[in-house]
Amino acid sequence: MPEGHTIHRIARDHQKWFAGQNLIVTxxxxxxxxxxxxxxxxxxxxxxxxxxxxxYHWNKNLIGHIHLGLYGKFRVxxxxxxxxxxxxxxxxxxxxxxxxxxxxxxxxxxxxAAHDKLRLRLGEDPLREDxxxxxxxxxxxxxxxxxxxxxxxxxxxxxxxxxxxxxxxxLLGIHPQLPANELTRGQFDQLWDLTxxxxxxxxxxxxxxxxxxxxxxxxxxxLRAAERLNIYKRSECPRCNAPIKTWxxxxxxxYACSVCQTLD
DNA sequence: TTGATTGTTACCGG
DNA sequence: TCCGGTAACAATCA
Numbered sequence: 001m002p003e004g005h006t007i008h009r010i011a012r013d014h015q016k017w018f019a020g021q022n023l024i025v026t027x028x029x030x031x032x033x034x035x036x037x038x039x040x041x042x043x044x045x046x047x048x049x050x051x052x053x054x055x056y057h058w059n060k061n062l063i064g065h066i067h068l069g070l071y072g073k074f075r076v077x078x079x080x081x082x083x084x085x086x087x088x089x090x091x092x093x094x095x096x097x098x099x100x101x102x103x104x105x106x107x108x109x110x111x112x113a114a115h116d117k118l119r120l121r122l123g124e125d126p127l128r129e130d131x132x133x134x135x136x137x138x139x140x141x142x143x144x145x146x147x148x149x150x151x152x153x154x155x156x157x158x159x160x161x162x163x164x165x166x167x168x169x170x171l172l173g174i175h176p177q178l179p180a181n182e183l184t185r186g187q188f189d190q191l192w193d194l195t196x197x198x199x200x201x202x203x204x205x206x207x208x209x210x211x212x213x214x215x216x217x218x219x220x221x222x223l224r225a226a227e228r229l230n231i232y233k234r235s236e237c238p239r240c241n242a243p244i245k246t247w248x249x250x251x252x253x254x255y256a257c258s259v260c261q262t263l264d
Numbered sequence: 265t266t267g268a269t270t271g272t273t274a275c276c277g278g
Numbered sequence: 279t280c281c282g283g284t285a286a287c288a289a290t291c292a
Contacts, residue, residue: 002270002271003270003271006270052271052272067271067272068271069271069272069287069288069289070269070270070271070272070287070288070289070290071269071271071288071289071290072271072288072289073289073290086289086290087289102289102290103288103289103290104288105271105272105273105287105288106272143280143281144280144281145280145281145282149281149282152271154271154272161270161271162269162270162271163270164270208270232270248283250282251271251272251282251283251284252269252270252271253268253269
């Protein structure tokens, strides 16, 4: 389900709802039982996000690391919590509400050292305040990989997924197979600014919206899911009606307009 | 029942 | 070392 905007939204919500509280942490279906006991009843200090990774800081050296992968899902509920649905990996209960977590790719307790090491592996997160656009520019300059491949590479930019990749490249008229080191500085700056803008819109509205902006960049309201996107899962270009081509790039399905997005 | 999926990682070969 | 391709894993739904 998630790209970076979802994860940052969750971090923001969980920080607001649970930070400072002594959460009850359980693992109804096991697979996190020992870890749950370690942190249950301890005060949760802070919830942070980097790319698609979530971190629950109980203390300096005791950090919950969650990655949702393709299927991971949080279900937020008011107290008292309902019966667990499906294989609930971990359940946290705060003062007024709590959540169940199903199907995460990763759900573990890590030390500060492991947390730092993991974050070193990750690239720049456009949604974080400590982000460095120059680092991303340098990595792109050094890579002959297709730009459509690099955008999904979490060690370059952390947080972009398959939907944003297709939408960003379409909006800029860049062919996904363009080698990253052939991007001009101007193109890169455009790409970066658009990425930051779209991800921020995503966090604010809790959904991916890349279509229907007016001249002032105002976010449209009341659009159906299919109308919020330009090209992802479409068959015709909304701009020129040309057929949209699809192929596999970096192991995921790429969508691009056969006319608007050309090489050179 | 089948196939697809808003993801990541390891491994292999060029 | 870089890079692309492939498979494995996770859970849900149309």
